Amino acid sequence: xxxxxILTGTLSRAPRYRTSPGGIDHCQFWLAHRxxxxxxxxxxxxxxxxxxxxxxxxxKKELLPLKMGCTVRVNGFxxxxxARNGESKLVLHAQHIELLS
Numbered sequence: 001x002x003x004x005x006i007l008t009g010t011l012s013r014a015p016r017y018r019t020s021p022g023g024i025d026h027c028q029f030w031l032a033h034r035x036x037x038x039x040x041x042x043x044x045x046x047x048x049x050x051x052x053x054x055x056x057x058x059x060k061k062e063l064l065p066l067k068m069g070c071t072v073r074v075n076g077f078x079x080x081x082x083a084r085n086g087e088s089k090l091v092l093h094a095q096h097i098e099l100l101s
Contacts, residue, residue: 003077005092008100009033013047014068017061027054028064031074031092051081054094063085071100 016028034047052074058064066072075096082088 004075005078006073006075007031007033007050007092008035008071011066011068015066017070024055025057025060025065026062027059027066028052031072033090049093051089052076052094053081053091054097059097060093064099066097066099073098073100 009031012032013030015027017025019025019029029052030049031052032047032049034045037044037046054064074094075093076092076094079091079093079101080088081091
């Protein structure tokens with residue numbers, strides 16, 4: 001089954017870098033997207049905020065210098081993540097991040 005998303009946006013929060021107990025590097029940030037789209041022949045503004053998780057050595061702070069306000073294109077897949085309070089949210093798990101600005 002297909003589960004693929006490409007989204008361009010701006011980091012709306014500073015990224016958090018951490019290493020899991022298993023030694024895997026993780027980077028988490030929120031991506032703000034806004035674009036003009038055509039739906040049913042009408043123009044509309046599409047906007048969303050989505051959490052992004054990037055895991056693995058290629059997303060280390062030294063290798064991918066992300067900061068709040070920079071623009072990126074993220075390729076990845078969607079996964080539901082459940083918080084400790086039981087609330088769930090949709091998260092974009094990055095497989096490739098391209099720094100645009």
